[in-house]
Amino acid sequence: MAPKDTRTKIVEAAMELFWQKGYGSTSIADILSRTQLNSGSLYHFFPGKQDVLIAVLDAYRDGIEPMLLQPAWGGEPDPVERVFKLLGFYRTLIVETDCTYGCPIGSLALELHEADPAVRDRLAQNFANWVDAVRFCYEQAASRFRPGTDFQALAEFTLTVMEGGVMQARTHRDVAYFDRGVAQLRAHVDLLLERETA
Amino acid sequence: MAPKDTRTKIVEAAMELFWQKGYGSTSIADILSRTQLNSGSLYHFFPGKQDVLIAVLDAYRDGIEPMLLQPAWGGEPDPVERVFKLLGFYRTLIVETDCTYGCPIGSLALELHEADPAVRDRLAQNFANWVDAVRFCYEQAASRFRPGTDFQALAEFTLTVMEGGVMQARTHRDVAYFDRGVAQLRAHVDLLLERETA
DNA sequence: GGCTTAGTTGAATAATCAATCAAGTGTCAA
DNA sequence: TTGACACTTGATTGATTATTCAACTAAGCC
Numbered sequence: 033m034a035p036k037d038t039r040t041k042i043v044e045a046a047m048e049l050f051w052q053k054g055y056g057s058t059s060i061a062d063i064l065s066r067t068q069l070n071s072g073s074l075y076h077f078f079p080g081k082q083d084v085l086i087a088v089l090d091a092y093r094d095g096i097e098p099m100l101l102q103p104a105w106g107g108e109p110d111p112v113e114r115v116f117k118l119l120g121f122y123r124t125l126i127v128e129t130d131c132t133y134g135c136p137i138g139s140l141a142l143e144l145h146e147a148d149p150a151v152r153d154r155l156a157q158n159f160a161n162w163v164d165a166v167r168f169c170y171e172q173a174a175s176r177f178r179p180g181t182d183f184q185a186l187a188e189f190t191l192t193v194m195e196g197g198v199m200q201a202r203t204h205r206d207v208a209y210f211d212r213g214v215a216q217l218r219a220h221v222d223l224l225l226e227r228e229t230a
Numbered sequence: 231m232a233p234k235d236t237r238t239k240i241v242e243a244a245m246e247l248f249w250q251k252g253y254g255s256t257s258i259a260d261i262l263s264r265t266q267l268n269s270g271s272l273y274h275f276f277p278g279k280q281d282v283l284i285a286v287l288d289a290y291r292d293g294i295e296p297m298l299l300q301p302a303w304g305g306e307p308d309p310v311e312r313v314f315k316l317l318g319f320y321r322t323l324i325v326e327t328d329c330t331y332g333c334p335i336g337s338l339a340l341e342l343h344e345a346d347p348a349v350r351d352r353l354a355q356n357f358a359n360w361v362d363a364v365r366f367c368y369e370q371a372a373s374r375f376r377p378g379t380d381f382q383a384l385a386e387f388t389l390t391v392m393e394g395g396v397m398q399a400r401t402h403r404d405v406a407y408f409d410r411g412v413a414q415l416r417a418h419v420d421l422l423l424e425r426e427t428a
Numbered sequence: 429g430g431c432t433t434a435g436t437t438g439a440a441t442a443a444t445c446a447a448t449c450a451a452g453t454g455t456c457a458a
Numbered sequence: 459t460t461g462a463c464a465c466t467t468g469a470t471t472g473a474t475t476a477t478t479c480a481a482c483t484a485a486g487c488c
Contacts, residue, residue, distance in 0.1 A: 056252070071447075071467090142337045145251060145332065155401050185414060191394065194394075203350070203354050212380075212382075213387055216384070220414070267436085268438060269438075269477075273476095275435095
């Protein structure tokens with residue numbers, strides 16, 4: 033218990049700090065002062081700073097289901113609406129942070145240009161998991177979509193809309209940029225759902 | 231001539247370095263070694279590092295027309311095709327950099343979380359200029375679009391697709407992610423252009 | 429020749445960075 | 459009681475950071 037306690041304390045603090053200030057601008061000292069630990073303890077569990085980052089990315093990977101998807105779509109039964117519930121969840125994050133919110137994975141993906149393969153793989157894996165979850169939603173409603181709809185592409189597109197919307201909303205400090213992006217996606221999906229018109 | 235020469239040398243070097251390594255990871259020493267200048271020269275023209283960043287953002291703002299738009303759409307006359315020529319230009323940048331390309335503005339926008347207002351304003355201005363140029367393209371073809379089409383939202387959506395596509399293509403080191411995003415946008419625009427079907 | 433001024437030089441400074449390590453503490457099990 | 463082990467302490471290292479500054483050069487003007 034004791035050993036894992038320290039480890040998770042470090043990972044949780046690093047998760048928040050990397051999200052708030054980015055990886056490069058977060059110092060080991062930042063993590064230590066927030067956790068009230070000494071450097072020796074941190075370096076007992078992690079060979080170096082990059083390994084803390086890897087642990088953080090693994091934590092996001094393991095937490096997507098309980099910490100993002102389930103809270104986001106609550107009891108929503110309709111799979112397509114679940115996608116937009118998820119986007120709505122990001123909207124509340126944007127609003128709650130006064131339009132300061134940035135997707136932690138997206139921010140790290142853009143910050144770490146020449147990243148180590150171990151880091152890059154985990155970033156890609158996080159994106160892939162997100163896309164998989166959304167694709168699964170769309171596929172559950174496959175019968176309502178136009179035949180031949182590419183659900184993988186549509187799910188990637190949904191991620192694109194989320195990331196682009198978050199980026200613009202934060203830069204302009206205005207949720208409306210996010211909202212307009214989601215509205216465009218909604219129109220796009222609605223056109224792909226035209227069963228009754230056919 | 232001589233004074234301005236040094237200034238632009240610094241701005242051009244910083245432009246490339248910020249694009250390659252980001253703002254935080256680029257040191258003044260990096261800029262000095264690339265320009266073969268001494269620190270005193272740099273601090274003669276710029277009060278501090280952030281002022282170099284501001285000059286870089288101003289350079290992007292002033293360079294969007296001659297350095298991005300005109301090369302991108304060459305002699306293309308059709309305004310809608312110009313938008314996709316622009317996206318095609320980003321595609322070549324992605325390919326030429328082995329899927330390492332990141333939009334300099336987008337990367338800086340995500341990196342600089344708690345940015346100075348002077349910096350944030352310029353980032354927003356750069357986005358706004360890009361969107362304005364694209365919106366102008368769409369508006370030139372207004373008669374071909376469905377009545378009531380929101381060209382501002384469509385142009386913002388185009389920026390979203392570009393940024394999201396670039397982000398995913400780089401993270402997965404695969405242009406196909408960018409291509410699929412553009413294809414989705416193309417389908418979206420085509421549906422908005424259905425004149426002949428009406 | 430002198431005066432001014434814009435630009436340059438490059439060593440120095442103080443802060444901060446990731447990382448190290450020898451000396452400790454506490455907890456087991458034999 | 460002893461020894462092994464996991465973990466902690468915190469001062470320290472050496473590299474790197476942005477920034478400063480007094481001295482210097484060169485060019486233009488009177």
